[in-house]
Amino acid sequence: MVMGARATRLLLMLVVFVLAAAVEATLHPVDYLALQAVRRALSDLPGSRFFASWDFTADPCAFAGVSCSGDGRVVTLALGDPRAGAPGLSGPFPDAAVARLSALSSLSLVPGRVTGGLSVAVAALPSLRFLALSGNLLSGDIPAAFSPALRTVDLSKNSFSGWIPPSLLQLRGLRTLVLSHNSLSGEIPRTVSSPLVHLDLRSNRLSGAVPPLPGTLLYLSLAGNRLSGPVGTVLRRLPRLSFLDLGQNWFSGEVPGEVFSFRIGYLQLRKNAFSGELRPAGRLPPGATVDLSHNALSGRVPPELATAGAVYLNGNRFAGEVPQEIAAAAESGRMRVLFLQDNFLTGIGVGGVPASSAVCAHWNCVAPPPAVVTACPAKGGRGRRRPQAQCGGRRW
Template structure:
């Protein structure tokens, strides 16, 4: 009997030692919580890789003598961590520094992972591909470097990937184009280079934001599901008319500051856009919206090679930038009347416009409205303030205005 008692005692001690890694007493209530051993050890490794920036005390509460499921930013379901929000989410709160440990990939039930703005450096762990349940991954506004792991494109449940405002380099992973659930892909303000691969028409993508990178080559075929497309401030080339005609659901389009050329398809002005940014490219040809009234709040076509007459269909636009192009002829009176009917800004400077008709309704601009007409082939009939970058010359030289010479 004595031997049996000692054996049972040894078994009990072994059980308690094994349970110590996953059993924690919560407060004074005597309630016991169990966390999967792999998740417990992963959280310890993640904690060792990160530090609070000065002024932050987010990680000070990560005391592993307590239940990890009560730690700030840790959310559990059953015995697994399902969401991890690293850093104090309050606006302007100091973030974290350090590195992301590959142990993140051992959180097998993780659905959401986010990191607040801070100074976390180093690569994005390729081991995150082990989080097969991951649906939301946001690591923006840190100092992450290296390439974007192509393995992230293999996460079959991933819906949102936001790695913006980091120092990521290398190519755009082709694996993302076939990700079955990915609807929001935000990689802007990095150092990605190379071309953008074509997306299949069946892609569920709603938002693609790649602005402020070093991407080159043509704008590829994109899925008609897109609502938000932002490719500004890259080095993209070629025509976009065929690509854009498929994107009839867009509510935001930014292709500014590239080397795009060819005509702007008139159909774009009929899309349900809140903003159209095509400035600082090499677009050419006339602007011919198919409908009578374009009601897009912001249209910026400045710094291109557009020519022909100024389109009167744009009179209902809220802020209209047509400056630094090659428009000729008369400024439509309907456009000027727009300034009295809700238009806030009309920039026509640095074109080759020759005439403008000022009527009683347009002789005085409404308070808050902006109009700039300088450096055309006419003396501006209205003395209105222009932006400083418009320069100080009010009129083009005579030899640049053939109609005047006649």
């Protein structure tokens, strides 16, 4: 009986030893040390408990944000609590440690206060397919080389500066590129060969003309830069667009009529220098938002805009009467917003509108109907009607 009990104890000790060895062997030693370095570099912001599970006496492959391959290599590193509104992390970005995770395919960082930069050693990890470091305090240049496996790159809402590296827009598999809300300058690289579906470069300091872009694009935002020149040739080649925002740049020339035949639900061209008449080649989807405000567009308001749900034409040089189709859409409530103020219109034709709708027609060559006067925003116009001297005999 004594020998049996002793043998049982030895067997149990052996099982414990084997299990402990298995836990320690779960993760490759290089990756184990890399995760320890990540933990030393970063901390939870107040209210965050992301690192609570990072107890290195247990299996690191079970840590929050970590997943491993069957051979014990880290393939996913998602740093921070992904729930909306959750506090992020702080500390220097552990660039050197992450670069040692040679099998990494997905790297993400929730918005927080992580500082530092992004090196080629991380960006060019051979298996990296997903890179998202949005909403932190990262700075410096964007690396000149990236992994050829990348499908998504999101470095938005940081403080990256310098130029957009041409190699980034030539990755054969890149589908989503988001570099918005940084301090990038220079021109958009002239060759964009990646099969992009989503391109967001808004709120930077980019200048120059827009190069030819891939016809695969569904989403394009270049708003809030210093880009200039005509864009008609570029836009005509993007028939799949469903979202287009070029607002607050220095674009000029005519708005290509073909854009209105695309299935665009959001068309934003405000605060540019577009001119000439609007000649839509089709009608936008029902309920679409169209903002052409604060340009130099002239001629008649096209009736093809009647299918839109919100239309902003204020701050242009439109003349003549508002088409009956548009007036009827506003009166019925199908068009929720119709801003026509600061033009040279001679007929508004909009009577009563639902309380849920907003129509403004201040500062035209005719007094707006009383029913739409109160719908104007606080800065809806400089008066109810233009002086006659600005309207008599003038052609736009």
